[in-house]
Amino acid sequence: MKTYSSFMGNIKTIEQDFFEKIDPVTQKVVYRCAVAHEEAMEIAIKMAQESSLIWRKKTLKERSDVLLEIASLLQAYKKELCDLDCLDTGRPISELMSVDVDSSIENLQYFAKESVYSTLLPQMEYHEDYNLEKTHHPYGICLGLGAFNYPLQVACWKLAPAFIAGNSMIFCPSDHTPRSALLLAELINKTSAPEGLFSVLLGGRRVAPKLVEDGRISHISLTGSVPTAQKIIAASSKHLKKTVMELGGKSPLLILKDAHVEEAVKGALMANFYSQGEICSNATRVYVHESIYDSFRSLLVEKMKSIRLGDPFCEKTQMGPLISSEHTAHVLSIIKEGLKNEGKSFQAGEVRGNYFPPMLIEDVDDDNLIAQEELFAPVLCLFSFKSEEEVIHRANKTLYGLSAGIFSQNIEHAQKVMLQLDAGSCWINNYNVTPVGMAFGGTKMSGRGRENAQEALSDYSWMKTTYIEKKKVDCPYF
Secondary structure: OOEEOOEEOOEOOOOOOEEEEEOOOOOOEEEEEEOOOHHHHHHHHHHHHHHHHHHOOOOHHHHHHHHHHHHHHHHHOHHHHHHHHHHHHOOOHHHHHHHHHHHHHHHHHHHOOHHHHHHHOOEEEEOOOEEEEEEEEEOOEEEEEOOOOOHHHHHHHHHHHHHHOOOEEEEEOOOOOOHHHHHHHHHHHOOOOOOOOEEEOOOHHHHHHHHHHOOOOOEEEEEOOHHHHHHHHHHHHHHOOEEEEEOOOOOEEEEOOOOOHHHHHHHHHHOOOHHHHOOOOOOOEEEEEOOOHHHHHHHHHHHHHHOOEOOOOOOOOOEOOOOOHHHHHHHHHHHHHHOOOOOEEEEOOOOEOOEOOOEEEEOOOOOOHHHHOOOOOOEEEEEEEOOHHHHHHHHOOOOOOOEEEEEOOOHHHHHHHHOOOOOOEEEEOOOOOOOOOOOEOOOHHHEEOOEOOHHHHHHOEEEEEEEEEOOOOOOOOO
16 A cells, blocks of 8 residues: 655655545455654744745745746656546546646646736835835745645645745645645745745644744644634644635525526536535525526526536546545434424435435525535535525525525626625635636635735735835934
């Protein structure tokens, strides 16, 4: 059985403790990983310190060139990266080949553009008696904590703005999906970046808490759950570290009465069943105006039945398995509890192993456990509504505020409705489309800060303002 170890450039450490990776398809152990121990963490931190001192002195153009080198290598290793994530996540290879690596490359190229990174250049404000200089500075060492659903994309979304702002990064991938991050680290090591600029430490659940508390790490970026974020924020409070939290959601999708039904069904399918439903921004609460509810539901069920589950490596497969048997059991337990006293369900097939066919939940209250808790599975809660005032209130009745969607043929009206929804990443007449210039993040319990887009730069650098006097000092004591 193959063993994978943490990556810290060319430095190796003694492996002491291990964890096993279980294939989500076969539910069998396919490889094991060595947990990064104290020695490995210390090496990674020292290398990150040394490399960040070199890196921060590089010009923005020099940093940009390294991002472009990484992007070029990702393109060259696209097939290998997709294969690794297909094996580890269980997501269809067709998705991975068309989205993940390309999105990662676009993100690197985006932050390498002068028109984007120029916002980090010193700025001067000229006044009659004084000038104000604004300069941007790196935090130093950033800690990136990844998620299992989009392993490579999440890593690149974090490292690209971190690197261009002058930081180094230690990255902890999910224990479920460590291999594409390891290959990414190897590829970065082939570029002209200083050694140790990007290290990968395995065994996140055991390793991350120690890194979070280490005073030498100044910045933490998590893609994960609310409970994890709460622990990180509490543990990092001793040093008042900068934190970027991209968390979960229970997002609403509003289908207004003038919506094009076929387009709205397409949106609902993309908002619930892509990537096995394991997407934090998914609109798992779909509110349909009562006048088109029946036609919407009929077409939705028809299309749910046609989604093809199967071998993730088969090009025709449209949905693979959930990430683990533990996660599958958790989803089933929430559904069982939620349907105990109300509601009904339709599932387009039987649950077999971790294969969880698309499910529709109806006739439950907005406060039902299924309608309030993020399931991270292909489970869609369908509701009808009468008035827009009513549905806006119901849509906002959640602890989360990550995303929202609206379908309507009246764009101007849809924009007015969208302004009333408590969500950070929103779509009108589409869903889950994230072009590289679209900032991503939420409000309320869905997190803080933004990833992707130019707005991310403000989360990976801090500003220094310098007052420059032009006249003599006015001092009443002199």
